[in-house]
Amino acid sequence: DWTPDSFVEETVEAIQEKVGNDKVVLGLSGGVDSTVAAVLLNKAIGGNLYCIFVNNGLLRKNEFESVLNQYEGMGLNVKGVDASQRFLEALKGLEDPELKRKAIGKTFIEVFDDEAHKLTDVKWLAQGTIYPDVIESVSATGGPSATIKSHHNVGGLPDFMKLKIVEPLRAIFKDEVRRVGATLGIDPELLGRHPFPGPGLGIRILGDITAEKVRILQEVDAIFINGLKSWGLYDKVWQAGAMLLPVNSVGVMGDERTYEKCVALRAVESTDGMTADWVNLPYEFLQKTSNEIINKVKGVNRVVYDISSKPPATIEWE
Ligand code: XMP
Secondary structure (H helix, E strand, O other), X not given: OOOHHHHHHHHHHHHHHHHOOOEEEEEEOOOHHHHHHHHHHHHHHHHHEEEEEEEOOOOOOOHHHHHHHHHHXXXXXXXXXXXXXXXXXXXXXXXXXXXHHHHHHHHHHHHHHHHHHHOOOEEEEEOOOOHHHHHOOOOOOOHHHHHHHHHOOOOOOOHHHHOEEEOOOOOOOHHHHHHHHHHOOOOHHHHOOOOOOOOHHHHOEOOOOOHHHHHHHHHHHHHHHXXXXXXXXXXXXXXXXXXXXXXXXXXXXXXXXXXXXXXXXXXXXXXXXXXXXXXXXXXXXXXXXXXXXXXXXXXXXXXXXXXOOEOOOOOOOO
């Protein structure tokens, strides 16, 4: 019978047998899958695992610093690479969602490849691929592995992709990954995190991306997500986030007319992201959240709540 403990035991042995004394490189995303994969590999091969955590500048507010700290606290051999500027440059002027995804994916690969080159004698690339990623052509789980897969047919293969692949979670589902993570002693808060797309806030800022828009959306998102947590709603929602719309609308503040940004909040229930229903969040919560966003986030004067289900409305707006 499948139990997380027996899975850990067998997988650790299998990894040791497979990679021996070779060095392994792995891209951490802050998400559940890559984290659990890293902790498993760390248990199996310790210092021969080299983790790389790239800040694409499109993560949630303070996420890069806090998750990097958390990884270090877990004893992982991790290098944080802040490539925010490089991503912003690559995205400059791009408005089309697919072009933005491509630019983000390509930049991620370049940054990761640069870092992988600094390590000598690496033989393996580890990925947090889980079973649903294997059966679907496009991963819905986010993270570096998804980015790599959807872009590895663009141009020539970067060197790190010529490495041999080790995917310890390849045969299991998300709920099993969470149970394995719990057995490994990973912080329940990290294991309970909502899915977050690989391109991050880049596909929640509709149209072109600037540093200022990222800052605005990070503030809005943090108010929304922290609110869900403090109201005990976070774990009842499968995924939540905010979208920065490419329209300004008129508002009044005192005697002044404002002409500022509108944000849309989205919270959905789902099991796998393939279909999703919008969540009936309490009016009082929406009211408080909207007030807080408008009062605290400069540049935003209107908040709307997305009441569309998937299909046809995808979870992300781009
Ligand atoms: P949609 O918007 O298609 O999203 O309803 C379904 C799930 O997939 C995530 N998503 C992505 N994940 N790269 C990713 O790694 C992407 O380009 C991407 N687009 C959407 C989305 O957050 C949701 O969980």
